[in-house]
Amino acid sequence: MRTTVAPPGRRRGVLRLAAAFLYARPEVTLLMAHEYKAPRGTQDVTPGEQSYWDLVWEAASRLCAVFGYGRIETPIFEQAVLFTRGVGEVTDIVQKEMYVFQDRGGQELALRPEGTAPVCRAYLEHGMQNLQQPVRLWYWTPIFRYDRPQAGRYREHHQFGAEANGDGDATIDAEVIELLWRLCEELGLSRLTLNLNSIGDPQCRPAYLKALRDYYGDKLHHLCADCRARFDRNPLRLLDCKQPGCQPVIAGAPPIAEYLCTDCAAHFADVRSYLETAAIPYVLNPRLVRGLDYYTRTVFEVQPLQDGAQSSIGGGGRYDGLIEQLGGRPTPGIGFGSGIERIIINLKRQGVPVAEAQRPRVYIAVQAPAARVPAYRLASELRRAGVPATTGSSERSLKAQMRQAGALGATYAAIIGDREVAEGTVTLKHLENGSQTSVPVSDVVSRLCDDDTTG
RNA sequence: GUGGGCGUCGCCUAGCGGUUAAGGCGCCAGGUUGUGGCCCUGGAGAUCGAGGGUUCGAAUCCCUCCGUCCACCCCA
Numbered sequence: 001m002r003t004t005v006a007p008p009g010r011r012r013g014v015l016r017l018a019a020a021f022l023y024a025r026p027e028v029t030l031l032m033a034h035e036y037k038a039p040r041g042t043q044d045v046t047p048g049e050q051s052y053w054d055l056v057w058e059a060a061s062r063l064c065a066v067f068g069y070g071r072i073e074t075p076i077f078e079q080a081v082l083f084t085r086g087v088g089e090v091t092d093i094v095q096k097e098m099y100v101f102q103d104r105g106g107q108e109l110a111l112r113p114e115g116t117a118p119v120c121r122a123y124l125e126h127g128m129q130n131l132q133q134p135v136r137l138w139y140w141t142p143i144f145r146y147d148r149p150q151a152g153r154y155r156e157h158h159q160f161g162a163e164a165n166g167d168g169d170a171t172i173d174a175e176v177i178e179l180l181w182r183l184c185e186e187l188g189l190s191r192l193t194l195n196l197n198s199i200g201d202p203q204c205r206p207a208y209l210k211a212l213r214d215y216y217g218d219k220l221h222h223l224c225a226d227c228r229a230r231f232d233r234n235p236l237r238l239l240d241c242k243q244p245g246c247q248p249v250i251a252g253a254p255p256i257a258e259y260l261c262t263d264c265a266a267h268f269a270d271v272r273s274y275l276e277t278a279a280i281p282y283v284l285n286p287r288l289v290r291g292l293d294y295y296t297r298t299v300f301e302v303q304p305l306q307d308g309a310q311s312s313i314g315g316g317g318r319y320d321g322l323i324e325q326l327g328g329r330p331t332p333g334i335g336f337g338s339g340i341e342r343i344i345i346n347l348k349r350q351g352v353p354v355a356e357a358q359r360p361r362v363y364i365a366v367q368a369p370a371a372r373v374p375a376y377r378l379a380s381e382l383r384r385a386g387v388p389a390t391t392g393s394s395e396r397s398l399k400a401q402m403r404q405a406g407a408l409g410a411t412y413a414a415i416i417g418d419r420e421v422a423e424g425t426v427t428l429k430h431l432e433n434g435s436q437t438s439v440p441v442s443d444v445v446s447r448l449c450d451d452d453t454t455g
Numbered sequence: 456g457u458g459g460g461c462g463u464c465g466c467c468u469a470g471c472g473g474u475u476a477a478g479g480c481g482c483c484a485g486g487u488u489g490u491g492g493c494c495c496u497g498g499a500g501a502u503c504g505a506g507g508g509u510u511c512g513a514a515u516c517c518c519u520c521c522g523u524c525c526a527c528c529c530c531a
Contacts, residue, residue, distance in 0.1 A: 040522075092529050096456070114531090143531075148456075150525065159531060226528070242527085291530060301531095312531060339531030367489050400484085402491035410491095417489055431491065 041147070041155025051354035052344045059186040060140065060160045067179050069136040069162050074118040076142065080110040086117035086326055088293025090233060097145040111144035114292070115161040115337050116319065117326070123165050124328045133166030134333075140340075152311070152342050161316070163335030168320060170267050173298045173334055174274030180302060180314050180336050181280050187343065188352045191305040192313075194281065197256070197288040198268040199236065201296045201320065204261035209235050211254045219249050236289040255286050264297055271298055294319040298334065304346055313346060314338030360390040362448055363405035364426075367398045367417030375416045378426065378444060385445050406431060414444065 038044055045053060064071065080100050087094050099111035112118060119137055122128075128135045140160050147153060162179055164172045177194070184192055200208060212235050220228055224243040231238065239250060260268065275282050282300070290299045301315035316336025323331035347354070362382060366375045372394050382389035390408060392401035398415070405413040415427040415436075426444055429436035439447055 037522080097529080145530080147529070149523085153530075157531065161531095237529095314531065337531060342531055363491095365490075397484090398489050399491075404491080406491040413491075415490065419489080427490085429490070434491090436490085 039155070041149035041153075043154065043156075047357065049344075051357065052347055053340065055347070055352075055354050056160070056187065056340055056343055057140065059183055060138070063179060063182055063186060064138045064162065067136070067162075067175065069138040069164075069179075072119060072122060072137045072139055073141070074112075074122050074139070077109045077111050078118055078121065080108040082117050082121055082326070083110055083113055086120070086294065086322060087114060091292055093145065093292065097147055099144045099146055112141065113145050114143060115139055115141060115159050116163060116292075116294070116316075116322070116333075116335055119161075119163045119335070120165065120319075120323050120326055120328075120333065123331075124323065124326060129166065129329065129331065131166075134164040134172055135166055136162070136164045138162040143337075152339075152345055154341060157342075158340040159337045160340060161335060161337035163333060165323065165333040166331055168267075168318075168332030170270030171274055173267075173271040173318060174278065174280075176316070176334050176336060177271075177275060177282075177298075177300050178278050178280055180300075180316070180338060183338065184302060184313075184343075187347060189304075189343070189346055189350060191350070193283055193303050193305060195285040195288045195301045195303065196272070196275075196282040197285050197299050198260060198264060198271075198297050199289055199295060199299055199317075200256060200260050200264050204259055204264055205296075208254070208256050208259035211259060212236075212238065215253055216249070222246075222249055234291075237291070239287040239289055250287070257286060267297055290315065290317055294322040294325070296320045300336070302338070304349075311342070312339075313342040357409075358388065359409035359411070361388045361410065362412040362414050363390050363392060363401070363408060363410035364414045364416065365392045365398055365401040365405065366394040367415060368421070369394060370418055370421050371416040374421055374441065375414075378414065378416070378441060381445050382448065385449055387445065387448050412448065 061071070080098065083098060084094050089095070093113050098113050101109055101111075103109055119139060123135060123137075138161065141158065142156050143159050144156055146155060149155060160183075162176060164176055177196075181194055199205065213231070216223075216231055216235070216238060220231060223231075223238075223246055224241065227238055227241050227243070227246055230241070238246075239253065241247075241250065257265075272282070288299055288301060290301075295317040297318040297320065299315075299317035301312050303312050314336055315338075316334070318332065318334040320330075320332040323329075323333060364375045364379050366372055375391055375394075379389045379391045390410065392404060396404075398417075402413060410431060413429045413431055415429065417427075420426050420438075420441075423438070424442075425438045425440050427436055428439045428444065428447070
């Protein structure tokens with residue numbers, strides 16, 4: 001005998017039909033719980049996380065003030081050509097990671113994929129060449145890259161960065177590096193390495209690249225597929241391949257230090273000596289190269305000692321050709337970008353303490369309907385006096401409100417009920433030692449302002 | 456873009472062909488009449504990521520997609 005239950009396929013069909021019917025009614029659609037999710041690779045920074053962000057923001061802004069850098073904010077999107085021309089057409093950032101779109105007027109725009117080019121654009125646009133040089137600027141901004149997300153790598157992340165334009169002297173290199181390093185110090189991060197290298201300039205780099213290609217030319221069959229691609233596209237990158245099989249070849253490669261022209265070599269020696277003067281513990285890393293086309297001479301990067309993958313928490317370098325590339329007069333520049341999320345990951349890993357969440361000083365519990373207005377008036381007066389005050393809801397029992405007061409970490413609970421309304425008082429309970437007293441309403445504000453230490 | 460692991464209440468986890476899908480945290484409500492944190496009791500909360508398939512029967516097996524994590528690539 002056949003069962004009356006429809007086979008699964010058909011049952012689902014019926015359900016689908018019902019669903020289609022429901023969805024056809026807009027008022028129902030709105031009620032259906034829908035899966036709204038933050039886009040892939042993005043995240044919400046909830047109140048519980050803010051202490052970390054505040055910590056980094058405060059250290060960064062304080063240091064920038066000390067170093068004499070002024071904050072600049074540039075638009076979150078720019079003409080796409082700014083980046084294709086500035087960062088380099090063949091870089092990964094431009095080729096496969098930019099969020100590019102057309103606005104309704106047909107302009108090609110890009111969500112900012114890095115911080116340096118916009119700052120240089122603003123430098124030119126505002127005629128900052130006419131200010132005292134160098135012009136020292138810093139920024140804190142979201143950065144967008146269409147990448148495959150993983151730990152510490154997001155499609156939207158935030159960077160704190162600094163740029164000094166208009167002065168090619170090695171002291172500026174040292175200053176900018178010192179700023180980044182001091183940020184790490186101030187935040188209490190330890191076990192970090194500051195890698196340093198010089199990749200030369202248009203005078204000497206071509207000769208080095210030729211030497212590198214000559215050396216690699218007959219060894220391509222020993223290399224990984226990535227390296228064979230790098231050989232054509234970006235030979236400097238051959239040097240920092242992590243494949244074990246490529247290491248012997250890298251070890252025998254000509255070191256760039258021997259190919260630096262006298263100017264670059266002298267500049268690099270100066271940078272190093274300034275860093276030593278400031279006791280900044282750098283490590284020379286002849287394999288350190290950077291992925292953006294605009295870098296010249298000094299390049300640097302701060303890394304945690306641990307794991308290798310996308311661990312860099314900040315890096316940068318000199319870009320003496322960039323401003324000219326963007327249409328300005330030849331103008332030297334140097335800067336860095338640091339990833340806030342990655343800094344925070346390391347703060348957490350290293351257990352760096354952060355401020356605990358903001359807690360109300362007083363929680364005002366409403367015991368009876370007659371107390372609603374007096375309770376709200378008291379809350380308003382307290383806030384006006386700068387005392388963090390949170391009110392309970394008269395819809396909940398006193399017990400529930402007291403529980404909430406404790407959960408929020410309030411120092412005091414101010415209880416107002418029929419008795420207090422009649423007497424013109426509030427019952428003030430100190431939640432840590434449990435003591436409570438009756439206080440005239442008119443005294444509560446001064447009592448909670450002055451009395452900072454005891455109950 | 457390439458390769459791999461994983462997806463069960465808000466969070467952490469059990470279950471791995473037939474269970475009313477279990478527990479902890481958190482949340483809510485009680486433990487007598489106006490009071491928190493500990494304890495006790497109860498409750499709400501999960502179409503087991505989504506869609507398809509195999510099967511009498513699927514959270515459990517297969518496929519696709521999505522998400523997430525790891526490595527590569529790249530970078531902060």
